[in-house]
Amino acid sequence: MENTFKALVIEQENEGLNLEVKEMEPSDLPDDDVLIKVKYSGINYKDGLAAHPDGKIVNQYPFIPGIDLAGEVVLSKDERYKKGDAVIVTSYELGVSHFGGYSEYASVPSEWIVPLPAGLTLRESMILGTAGFTAALSIQRLEENGLNPERGSVLVTGATGGVGSIAIALLKKKGYHVVASTGKLSEEAYLHQLGADEVIDREAVYNGTLKNLSKQKWAGAIDPVGGEPLASLLSQIKYRGSVAVSGLTAGVKVPTTVFPFILRGVSLLGIDSVYCPMEERKNVWERLSTDLKPNRLNDFIFKEVTLEALPELLPSVLKSHHRGRILVNIDD
Incomplete structure (x- = not known):
């Protein structure tokens, strides 16, 4: 892992919030089971709430939002996951009370991880996302x-x-x-x-x-x-x-x-996607890679953006000016 990495950080500023892509250090991340090199994320309604002063999503600042992520394992304390494994993390407390996916690296509990199904790429998994x-x-x-x-x-x-x-x-x-x-x-x-x-x-x-x-x-x-x-x-x-x-x-x-x-x-x-049991969660992701996988996934992409676009883009999400999905290419 690099000595520093980029992440979107939300901080309180007077009566509002400040969103800025900043250089972070590994010690800034939570000390959890699995460290992931994030490749892709997405933008959801909750992410828009996280960027709003009255969103009532985030309780503690500074904070890294993003309720979706897909990437590759870098380090793991859990023997089920090894370096290079492709994984998905959505839901639970990610991007709500736990640092989320708008970061080049994320540290998460292993219980939140879904191995990437064989029928999906990391990019496709985040076109779908939450x-x-x-x-x-x-x-x-x-x-x-x-x-x-x-x-x-x-x-x-x-x-x-x-x-x-x-x-x-x-x-x-x-x-x-x-x-x-x-x-x-x-x-x-x-x-x-x-x-x-x-x-x-x-x-x-x-x-x-x-x-x-x-x-x-x-x-x-x-x-x-x-x-x-x-x-x-x-x-x-x-x-x-x-x-x-x-x-x-x-x-x-x-x-x-x-x-x-x-x-x-x-x-x-x-329909609660946040605390859906893991066995059912894995089954649903498997179906998204097989019988439910859309034929033309790229049709859902409204736009593909980088981390640097998020400070301006996130506050507009609640206004519903876009259709479909906004894909965030973290590794670009």
Whole structure:
């Protein structure tokens, strides 16, 4: 390992935060089981929160954010991992209360590590990242609850975001009829390119009026949006259908009734990618390298950036000005 390395550091500055790429020393990192030379990371909603003074993600400064990373093992106290092993780390406390992936080196507990599946490269794993893992976990939970292509159409809300865009491609790969809901109809061609069979305006799902029950439209749904749109969506799910919810961009309150659940047998499945058990986590990543792997992963990349671009870019993430994924090339 080099005597110094680069990392994006967030520090408190008066009432705000200062983001700067700085030279760090190995002793600045946590003393954990495995030291990783980071090759790639990605940008997620939580990373945007970490860069915001009111984000309520980071509690102690200075801090290195980044909730995703993929790279190669440099040193290991755990005999399961050897120098040169390709690995993925997402979720747990990475980039939240533990120094994260926006760094040329990261030191992490071995219990957080997933060996890179044979069907993925390090770069591909971070094109997918937490967003892809969440989308795949959503599909797995929906299928475990009875969803299959014969049941009918599957709705994806927040379709141009990281989870939504990848979910479209994964569902299409498995033969589902996919309906994409978005507030950005200007991106209709992009969503069809990913695999959406239909693209609808988000107001077709929620127009500001909530009903106890509405016309049954979809066999299942992947929802990274939450809030009142989720309440409206639940009223439109077909008998014994399911909704996998993983986000809250529309808010945390879901003003629904019991009617979809007791009259139509609808299931609301909570998707937690953070503390997903390791056995299931490895299985989902294996599926992302095999039966769920999208055919054209590069289609998800909105842009590829280096560490030096992050101080300006991260604060804009919460404003949703981009589509798909932003890949961070740490090793460039």
